[in-house]
Amino acid sequence: MLDTLFNHRSIRKYKPDPVPEDVLVNILAAGVRASTTGNMQVYSIVVTKDSELKKQLWEAHFKQDMVLQAPVVLTFCADFNRFSKWCEWRKAHPGYRNFLSFFTAAIDALLAAQNVALAAEDHGLGICYLGTTTYMAEKIIEILDLPELVVPVTTLVTGYPDESPGLTDRLPLEGVVHQEIYRDYKRNDIDRIYAGKEALEETKKLLEINNKETLAQVFTDNRYTKKDNVFFSREFLKVIEKQGFRKDEGEL
Amino acid sequence: MLDTLFNHRSIRKYKPDPVPEDVLVNILAAGVRASTTGNMQVYSIVVTKDSELKKQLWEAHFKQDMVLQAPVVLTFCADFNRFSKWCEWRKAHPGYRNFLSFFTAAIDALLAAQNVALAAEDHGLGICYLGTTTYMAEKIIEILDLPELVVPVTTLVTGYPDESPGLTDRLPLEGVVHQEIYRDYKRNDIDRIYAGKEALEETKKLLEINNKETLAQVFTDNRYTKKDNVFFSREFLKVIEKQGFRKDEGEL
Numbered sequence: 001m002l003d004t005l006f007n008h009r010s011i012r013k014y015k016p017d018p019v020p021e022d023v024l025v026n027i028l029a030a031g032v033r034a035s036t037t038g039n040m041q042v043y044s045i046v047v048t049k050d051s052e053l054k055k056q057l058w059e060a061h062f063k064q065d066m067v068l069q070a071p072v073v074l075t076f077c078a079d080f081n082r083f084s085k086w087c088e089w090r091k092a093h094p095g096y097r098n099f100l101s102f103f104t105a106a107i108d109a110l111l112a113a114q115n116v117a118l119a120a121e122d123h124g125l126g127i128c129y130l131g132t133t134t135y136m137a138e139k140i141i142e143i144l145d146l147p148e149l150v151v152p153v154t155t156l157v158t159g160y161p162d163e164s165p166g167l168t169d170r171l172p173l174e175g176v177v178h179q180e181i182y183r184d185y186k187r188n189d190i191d192r193i194y195a196g197k198e199a200l201e202e203t204k205k206l207l208e209i210n211n212k213e214t215l216a217q218v219f220t221d222n223r224y225t226k227k228d229n230v231f232f233s234r235e236f237l238k239v240i241e242k243q244g245f246r247k248d249e250g251e252l
Numbered sequence: 253m254l255d256t257l258f259n260h261r262s263i264r265k266y267k268p269d270p271v272p273e274d275v276l277v278n279i280l281a282a283g284v285r286a287s288t289t290g291n292m293q294v295y296s297i298v299v300t301k302d303s304e305l306k307k308q309l310w311e312a313h314f315k316q317d318m319v320l321q322a323p324v325v326l327t328f329c330a331d332f333n334r335f336s337k338w339c340e341w342r343k344a345h346p347g348y349r350n351f352l353s354f355f356t357a358a359i360d361a362l363l364a365a366q367n368v369a370l371a372a373e374d375h376g377l378g379i380c381y382l383g384t385t386t387y388m389a390e391k392i393i394e395i396l397d398l399p400e401l402v403v404p405v406t407t408l409v410t411g412y413p414d415e416s417p418g419l420t421d422r423l424p425l426e427g428v429v430h431q432e433i434y435r436d437y438k439r440n441d442i443d444r445i446y447a448g449k450e451a452l453e454e455t456k457k458l459l460e461i462n463n464k465e466t467l468a469q470v471f472t473d474n475r476y477t478k479k480d481n482v483f484f485s486r487e488f489l490k491v492i493e494k495q496g497f498r499k500d501e502g503e504l
Contacts, residue, residue: 001253001374005282005367028429030257032422034366035381038475041423046430053432077434082427083471086442090468095478100485103358103386107406110359111381114286114366115257122253129287129363134355145433154359170284171293175334177280178298180305181397182329190338216342219335223290226347230500233352248482 011126030119078105263378282371330357
């Protein structure tokens, strides 16, 4: 278990070999054992293997090749649709068309996703999360035919790895852990915490390729720009509303 | 690994024995190996053991006894503060005061939390997630002194279990998994998926105790009511805004 946790690498190149059905069922079964709010299981997992559908998802996910290559694409959705239907058909009045319920369901979906990721890795499969899921939620909703009260929050691709990358660097533990309460970062804390990352050979290459003075500029100017973040914030908030997760809020 | 995934139980009663420091460091180190967006690690983990602080957190978390009992309380926060400070001190212009960045950071925090939960269980510790974190985010921010761009999204209590509950029921796998695209639920699907849960002895007891006709009513009328959900939606959205995660959106 601990080995699996400590040996995680994101895999971006996959062999064409399919994932055996019993393995896939086992990793999904591991997913549903994750903690879930009030045991409501307010999430759904869409398993996509069909090449035509995967092609559509690949386009939605900024044409990242691994979406086409990996035999299985798993879309994890915050889902209060199933639970609300159950309520309605059981003489109960569901009250889950609101932001808190969306967020609760997103938590459920993400904990299940991480269980699935770890179970997959334990079976020798590789995985990679697709952060593009929230950016392109509207398109994914169309492709997967997601109804009201269902919003995709993350995606995992999985299959047999066709690369074996090294372990990715992480900040020192003291950089992300706070004792008792939050101690805000002073300039010398930031210098110390990021020193290792900034000294990496990989960082030097990135600065050259991107023609930047600092690694932080690669993030702010190229990878995660304010302009994109603001644009996709609006898109994602629109999707949350469109899928019905704000309807109650005007009412009470 | 798979054993740990399949044997998860939430533990709500704890022995007073402390968690050895090396074990705690190991489970936190497992946490930071989780996938993280662009390797930004936009989360923080606040480790609270002090009994006075735990008492304050216990009050925030609806006075659930396990918060006092468990020797360690771990608050997982979406955190773009550290990353933004790094950007500012590296001649870069951070653009993370927006909803998408909040949600990205929340994903990071939740994946790390699930790694920590599993590592803890692998060490023989018990864990329980506290859903009250989002409800009471403002109070938790005060207690833990969380600065702008830091929002608590979930909490884990951990320690040595003083109970050994059975495995909790789950919906059948086909109830939460969709093949290729989402297939919406018809009445007979819902009947089939929820049949097992509704037939449980535990469900019958709940109906009696709560004097309800259906289990769904226990959820809608008592546990997760529309009124509470709407109230806490507004509170949580206010917190996200107050912590600075909507500032960019008016700008571009």
